[in-house]
Amino acid sequence: MVTITDISKACGVSRATVSKALNGAPDVSQDTAKRVRETAKKLGYLPNATARALKVGRSYNIGILFSDTTGGGISHEYFSQILESVKAEAERLGYDITFISKDLGAMSMDYYEHAKYRSCDGVVIASADFTDPAIIRLATSEIPTVTLDYTFDSRTSILSDNVKGMEELVHFVYEKGHRKIAFIHGENTSVTQKRLVSFRKTCAALGIEIPPEYICPARYHDPKSSGLATRELLALSDRPTCIFYPDDLSFLGGLSELDRHDISIPEEMSVVGYDGIPLSQVLRPKLTTYRQGAERMGREAARLLVEEIESPDLWLPQQITVEGELLPGKTVRDLPDN
């Protein structure tokens, strides 16, 4: 391994001077600076991020946290898109990405400890159970964090615009003539609350009354539970004409159930998803859904985290809301009357 010592010997200057020259310090002559840079290149010198981190107390390394509890793992397209955009933006800003998890090998540590252990300059919490004490510990620690789809006090967060998304979807199906709309929702999280309230509020504003049995609980990214909810909805004496699913993947559970009852989409039942993952637009008929701005969310998360890391004195927590886009699809039928 080539170190600054090697360069200093080759150039006949001290290690301090080499370090300065390499970092563009002003108090070194043009001559030596040039000579140092050239020999560094010639010898194939690479800075050692580990040594530098130890010395300067900054690792230029940010953690990213995906806990798998709610099916929010990396392989879900929404999250893999976020991962990809966080990674791209962080790298653009000179930071590497490392995964933060519980229990590394034999050592048992929680998220906070893992992040400290690796000297992460900050952490993006991309998918997690925000009631988990380990998550709370990290998010309320001295380590800069940015959360996605959840806000901690005095912390930066990036929020998908669930209120607007739900509004647009409800308006869309309303325009098509639907008045009997059922809503299958995910676990009780802040995201769910926002969507549910927005759903109710928009319906109320449009003068639609939603009977309680039209609101069914299920779990995110779990087709099976949405299938069960669908079955219950189909058993009602007064069936809805349109069903909202917690997310695109969950709709697949509903799809199987509707198949089993020989109910065709959208002729006999209209359906709506959420997320707008690529899969949804490949189904036939194309799913009517709302695409979340995952790419931009990841980018903003990385950008704001690095801002906080690099200018802590100028930093203020902020909540950024990222709008999505309605994908009309073909799964909502035009109702003749109403």
Next chain:
Amino acid sequence: MVTITDISKACGVSRATVSKALNGAPDVSQDTAKRVRETAKKLGYLPNATARALKVGRSYNIGILFSDTTGGGISHEYFSQILESVKAEAERLGYDITFISKDLGAMSMDYYEHAKYRSCDGVVIASADFTDPAIIRLATSEIPTVTLDYTFDSRTSILSDNVKGMEELVHFVYEKGHRKIAFIHGENTSVTQKRLVSFRKTCAALGIEIPPEYICPARYHDPKSSGLATRELLALSDRPTCIFYPDDLSFLGGLSELDRHDISIPEEMSVVGYDGIPLSQVLRPKLTTYRQGAERMGREAARLLVEEIESPDLWLPQQITVEGELLPGKTVRDLPDN
């Protein structure tokens, strides 16, 4: 930050003793060991991976490389599954995962330099253009590497069993009575070569003759190019009865094209994919395809890499082939005669 110095003061012993006690060295009394561990816990001590890495020359950090050139990005399900399993196994063994890329911030470096810069103990090359000089440099360097779906000389690699996969698919459609089988293949890589040769060999063994115009070039994970290839196949005077696609995603391009010609699957055209990503089993009709053992591939890659890192003297390069599984699906029609 709590360091071993803090513990040594609190316990009234030297830092060396603390270090030994914490690492379970034999030459420290039960008493002090216990006292040290307890105060460490009480003070909330966490080892500093950076300092340790600098000292011992091991970072317990492995790099993972996804270059996006062939659509092999993280958000493709095959690769996100690999990422997830590499991560899980590495963490089980006490290693963290860092992404390796080109060009970190202002610094321009290649993959090898990035890995050195971060002191990675090894790198898993999961998806890459293996003709890229930067990849070759990394894979032939002194850094331990494991490659997926490509073999470098005297290096460990994990290979999906493309020969067997293609064999099984050809036999499957042969049993269904198909004799006129077209094959759309991806870019010219070693994977493509294996699949193509296996396709030809299996057909020959079954006594099927494949006219040259039944073999069409396209690109992996690029529905558009497979759509074009499909169009050409449909324009032939003697159409095939079954089309093999380079991968499940590419099949979607063929699907659009078949739609445009009002050709129904499988009644008027049978089709076969490759990869067996979850998406393929959600399509209707379910796609006939071959699922690669992505989860196991990632696990083996991490396991063998760590073996090489930890026991370089006992290490020998090896090629591990991971079998997949045929998913019958519903897109291959039973031909009445033949």
Next chain:
DNA sequence: TTGTATGCGTTATCAT
């Protein structure tokens, strides 16, 4: 069994 001393590669402070 415990402690002293040293160095990993780098940067920062302070002389020169």
Next chain:
DNA sequence: ATGATAACGCATACAA
């Protein structure tokens, strides 16, 4: 403009 020195936190060879 340059260099000597120390320090970041840790682990280890060696002395006590």
